[in-house]
Amino acid sequence: MSVAALIVAAGRGSRAGEGVPKQFRPLDGKTVLARTLEVFLKPPRIDRTIVVIHPDDEELYREAIHDISGELLTGLLPHAYGGETRQDSVRHGLEALASTAPEIVLIHDAARPFSGADLLDRAIEAGRRWQAAVPGIAVTDTIKVIGEESAVVVTPDRASLRAVQTPQAFGFAALLNAHRKAALSRLNDFTDDGALAEWAGMPVHVFEGEPGNIKLTHAADFDEAERRLKGSPMAYVTRLGTGFDVHAFGDGDHVWLGGIRIPHDRGVIAHSDGDVILHALTDAILGALADGDIGTHFPPSDPQWRGASSDRFLVHAIALVRRRGGLVDHLDTTLLCEKPRLGPHREAMRHRIAEICGLRIDQVSLKATTTEKLGFTGRSEGLAAQAAATIRLPETSP
Structure with a gap:
């Protein structure tokens, strides 16, 4: 089965602080997006990869892919442009893939540069098996659902809870149809594709994620990521x-x-x-x-x-x-x-x-x-x- 990856890189990342969007920020000498792309561009798991960017980020994107080895870029398709929301951006990317539609598509956040090869293998296998699958890790903290005046409404059993990550894997045709249906219904506030697939009536399954597959969201996340990559202080x-x-x-x-x-x-x-x-x-x-x-x-x-x-x-x-x-x-x-x-x-x-x-x-x-x-x-x-x-x-x- 043919497999494509869609990397969502059109966000502004305001919670990470001022400056360029977080996916284009340096991480130990290489942009976050370049590090993310290298994982997906290494053969033979994924046939082709497309990146969805903000129209204002053309130059930043060119600079980011300059950091990637030339032989890896053969699997990179021309970029697509994002929309007002993450959901819009994913749909635009799917439409760009439609002319050479893959059987399985992986949707991944550009701000998760630490996805391992084993995680990609699990995602592809889960997509082939279930047609709609998301990686999740067990929740270690106790979760509270609160109501008015921050009063606790219920404490769910954390054994049944999972923190969901990307890449999320889907049958391409089914996900594209779900996105088109949501757009026609003027629903554009789904924060991940698993939730949109659930809304469209698709059974969504959870496969094992990776604790290290963190999403860089706040400035402190970048500091921790730098330490993780360097292993030791750099002079x-x-x-x-x-x-x-x-x-x-x-x-x-x-x-x-x-x-x-x-x-x-x-x-x-x-x-x-x-x-x-x-x-x-x-x-x-x-x-x-x-x-x-x-x-x-x-x-x-x-x-x-x-x-x-x-x-x-x-x-x-x-x-x-x-x-x-x-x-x-x-x-x-x-x-x-x-x-x-x-x-x-x-x-x-x-x-x-x-x-x-x-x-x-x-x-x-x-x-x-x-x-x-x-x-x-x-x-x-x-x-x-x-x-x-x-x-x-x-x-x-x-």
Whole structure:
């Protein structure tokens, strides 16, 4: 029987803290999604795999699969786009698989990177046997059902309770029909496919899960996952890089600064969107890596970068740090110009930079100064930015 895997990676993961969605965060030098995919892409268990992503995460997805060995990628299908809810995202992925419909499909959360090969084997076997099966582990804590004013209503016998995980296994045609039926009924709040299958009248069975198959949900989960992967503390060396960028004013009605569109009576003359803050930060990170500069990685002679959004450059630089197993500790930028004023937009810029880089807001500093009417910035002929980036790299990093 043919088997496909559908990896759900379209969520925002807000409970894990600010920054990029948790599935694209680094975990011991490799993104969570890359670690999850490697388990499913290793032959011969699964014939093909599709990932469902948020439309805003194209660049993050490209960077994530860059971490995966080339020979494994032969089983990876073009990605699909998610919807407003997890249920919508799964349905979109199933519809994308429909043209080459497998007999069995495994639905898995991207934020569970520790699924073992034995668990996948059990999932496939359970899917073949029952057509609807979910992995579960015994509940060790006593569970209380509460009602009004937090009063206990009942204490279920924990021997009959299971904490459900993914991957969940289904007959493809039956699950797709169940999703279509739910969509037509305008029901889109099922939090897992087992519950949706139950609603559709499918008998759902539970097979043995894995205690280590944890879902990364909160910031503390990432700390524990790092310790689990490393096994022992890793020694890091701290590096400091600096960057500088400048653009002359030209015709226009806005400028891009710190990833934010700022109304202004001038534009800037630039090959990309001319965001001096993001350009300076990109160069600072590349400097800390001793890996050239922004022009080396994104040559202005290459037409594909004409008008490009500068957040793509910064995402690339951050990804290079992650591939080296490194961490970004702090980013600091100073904007040099007479106008526009930074103050009204400072916090929005800090939040946007933190989001792009997957950092906390307190790891991003942003300041501004004039040049006392001196030089080209003092004459309001353009604007400039200087930046510093502090990163840590493993001592064994090349």
